[in-house]
Amino acid sequence: MKRTVSTDEAIKRWNLHAESFTATYTKYGDRSRIINLNPTIFSLMDEVDGKQVLDAGCGEGYLSRVLAEKGAEVAAVDYSEKMLEIADKRTPSDLGIDYHHGNCENLSFLDGEQFDWIISNMVIQDLEDYDAAFREMYRLLKPGGSFVFSILHPCFITPNSGWVRNERGEKEYWKVDRYFYEGVYDQRFSFAADKPIVWYHRSLTSYFKVIKQAGFVIEDMVEPKPSKEMLKQYPELKEDLNCADFIVFKLRK
Numbered sequence: 001m002k003r004t005v006s007t008d009e010a011i012k013r014w015n016l017h018a019e020s021f022t023a024t025y026t027k028y029g030d031r032s033r034i035i036n037l038n039p040t041i042f043s044l045m046d047e048v049d050g051k052q053v054l055d056a057g058c059g060e061g062y063l064s065r066v067l068a069e070k071g072a073e074v075a076a077v078d079y080s081e082k083m084l085e086i087a088d089k090r091t092p093s094d095l096g097i098d099y100h101h102g103n104c105e106n107l108s109f110l111d112g113e114q115f116d117w118i119i120s121n122m123v124i125q126d127l128e129d130y131d132a133a134f135r136e137m138y139r140l141l142k143p144g145g146s147f148v149f150s151i152l153h154p155c156f157i158t159p160n161s162g163w164v165r166n167e168r169g170e171k172e173y174w175k176v177d178r179y180f181y182e183g184v185y186d187q188r189f190s191f192a193a194d195k196p197i198v199w200y201h202r203s204l205t206s207y208f209k210v211i212k213q214a215g216f217v218i219e220d221m222v223e224p225k226p227s228k229e230m231l232k233q234y235p236e237l238k239e240d241l242n243c244a245d246f247i248v249f250k251l252r253k
């Protein structure tokens, strides 16, 4: 029988683990965001000064704040009350960010608003009804507007992926398994071992289909890897990576 986890239960877990998840966040998010996600996201975005931007699944709000500091008018949505509480504490009121409690699968409370940019950083994989979310993003964009989203790379991060180690416990290679599995799986962060955060795996083909059905054109796609500057700044990173952890898309309405 296919495993299911209700959205209410998934959000309860985000509420439970929101403090731990965001404990290492700096002004620019955690290490993955600083090294891989932010440089990629910003390389796919143009000038946001004076533009209407929606941060869909904003979490503790670092990206909303960075965008607001660049002059964007930012609305942000998250379904976890705890994440929004943290976002509220970390956000100076003069940035004017409009935080909303809501589900990215149904953003009808934003009816009447139209955005130049929608950005969703590591959220789509949380959504059970991701088709609905893509339709919502399409509906809320101005004609010609763009939707930039990042997810775990579905070709490499799969339900049973992980390091295979030798008898001395040293990493040998990264194993990928169950690529074509479509559904929920546990993300075993050390702080959430008992009640794991749940994410959905889908193949690239499935992503492509829902993106196309929603009406989008794929304008760009990047598999982030650390730049030379980042490799200098974080020498523990290896230039010769095993695989891409993330994939970032830019879609055009």
Ligand SMILES: C[S@@+](CC[C@H](N)C(=O)[O-])C[C@H]1O[C@@H](n2cnc3c(N)ncnc32)[C@H](O)[C@@H]1O
Residues within 6 Å of the ligand: 007, 014, 029, 056, 057, 058, 059, 060, 061, 062, 063, 077, 078, 079, 080, 083, 102, 103, 104, 105, 120, 121, 122, 123, 126, 127
């Ligand atoms: C991995 S965190 C990313 C947060 C933020 N974008 C960042 O990069 O720091 C995923 C976020 O998605 C939110 N989320 C999960 N399901 C959601 C839904 N159905 N609607 C809106 N937000 C949701 C969670 O509460 C969490 O804040």
